[in-house]
Amino acid sequence: MTDKRKPDPTRVALLRSLPVEVKETITGEEAELFMFSNEIPESLFLKIKDYLEESDD
Numbered sequence: 001m002t003d004k005r006k007p008d009p010t011r012v013a014l015l016r017s018l019p020v021e022v023k024e025t026i027t028g029e030e031a032e033l034f035m036f037s038n039e040i041p042e043s044l045f046l047k048i049k050d051y052l053e054e055s056d057d
Contacts, residue, residue, distance in 0.1 A: 007035035018051055 011034055015023070030044035040048075 005036050011035050014048070014051065018048060022047060022051070 015026070015031060015034065018026075025047055026044060030041050030047075033039065033041050034044055045052075
């Protein structure tokens with residue numbers, strides 16, 4: 001099986017821009033789900049919510 005999915009460049013950039021102490025808490029599974037799907041795992045959302053831009057306030 002060859003999976004040719006491409007990660008969302010915006011989401012990859014967000015993960016790369018996070019402080020090291022936050023990146024160290026993110027699992028590979030969380031990162032993969034975040035980059036390749038439309039959903040954010042709740043566990044990851046709780047870790048990065050302060051770094052996401054709010055669209056509604």
